Amino acid sequence: MPTPDKQLSAEQSRQIADTIREEIARRRISRQSLAELAKLSLSTLEKVLGGRRPFTLATTVRLEQALGVSLRKTADAPAPVAPNGNGDIAPDGLGAYSRRAVAWIEGTYVTVRPSFGDKDAIFAYRTEIVWDTVASSLVFHESERQDAAYTQYGEVAVPNQSGHIYLVTNRHGQYRLITLARPAISGEMYGIITTLLAGRGSLLTPIAAPIAYLPIKMIPSPTFGRISQSDANYAVYRQHLRRTVDEPFALFLPG
Template sequence: MKKIPITPPATTRPEALHRIKTAMVEKKLTQAELADAADCHEKTIQNMLGGRSVRDQTLFDVCMVLGLDFNGLRDAWHGESVAVDNGQMSVKADGGGVSPIYMGAYSRAAVDHYVGSYLTLRRSFSQPDTLVAYRTDISWDPEWPSLLFQECDRVDAPYAHRGRLYIPASSSFIHLVSLTKGAMRMILVSQIDRAGEMRGIITTLNKQRATFIPVATPILYARRETFDGETFGDITPKSRAYAAYKRLIENTVSEGYARLVS
């Protein structure tokens, strides 16, 4: 039986760059098309193809588009050593259960209690006396070690966010950050408590008539095992869930988790 040759892993940045360029040719992707598919600026792709340093997030997104192994390419890009074991090459492990330093260098074991689904509540940005309720799922991403959040069951589904959790070791608050083509939305909330709740403030952009303006409002995450009794969408005073939801949001300010200065 004829053996199929196995392509050895890239061990240096030039080799990793060659793999990327080869995959682009095979998939017939231009720089602009790769940037669009990877959800980043074309200038970022130009920097990467020029061999300049780029974020791990960019490498991850590019690998997902091109079908390349992220872990191996990342280690080669950063110059990690390659060990030889029983005649086979393998990339040196970098502790894949720990998030990057700039995200807080937290381990999966230390943040496993965040994994789950949460009832998410905030005030509507445009409709008076209206609350917004949806579900947020938090999971561990083994490909790019860190906690990942995904918003679900939003009435305005096209505006649902997906991002990462940044957990500084010296703070009692954590950050839920989504970043798309330079546009950032940040949510700053308290670390999860015994009741499974996180409270704080969301800052983002909201469309008002013909333009977008910065907005901020208190936000609450309440962990739920099931959502049988919960209501999602725009919650008005006519809704049965309105009073309970409003009390949860108001407690975010009254209990000192957030302060709005006018």
């Protein structure tokens, strides 16, 4: 029986590193995200992926459980087990939904909200919502953000009671919450983002704004980043943001 701290061979370590890099690219997640899911330090993950330290059995098992794939090519490699063991049912804390019941939410979206730095501009990025076998729930990952350091990922809650969808980021107790109405017939989702606005130094200020998730197939040539009035997609992005409040899918009360 191998010990948990057994070091794998150089060839095994190289093959595992290659597989992990492929999974990171395929899922469009950051190394920091993977390190947190596997409960490893980013430094440890960087060293093993860079070949500066061999993989140990314990580290490999953690990464297998985080990714939901087998990284070892040997016969004695056990299949990774989802932490909650519920298969196609999400945890109760996320709404206990089945994978089949939320399949219509899965997909890639153009996400638009007002720019926090320019009142006349719109901030746009890509969000992918997919089923994660290990977490046994929907998860979301952002990309194409101009402010890449603030890229978010997290869990998706779909409780039956409220009829709304919640995209939840929890980083060491610091939350960002997006509350969305159920999709329209054509797939758009509208709601509110509640987050923190980064100011000078360490100053953080709570802020809320309308937000819209548009199936990427709706936008023939999507543009991302800070969208000004000269951008070809500015008008349609603005129209969807206004719909959030005009219909209304969300309310903003005066102080």
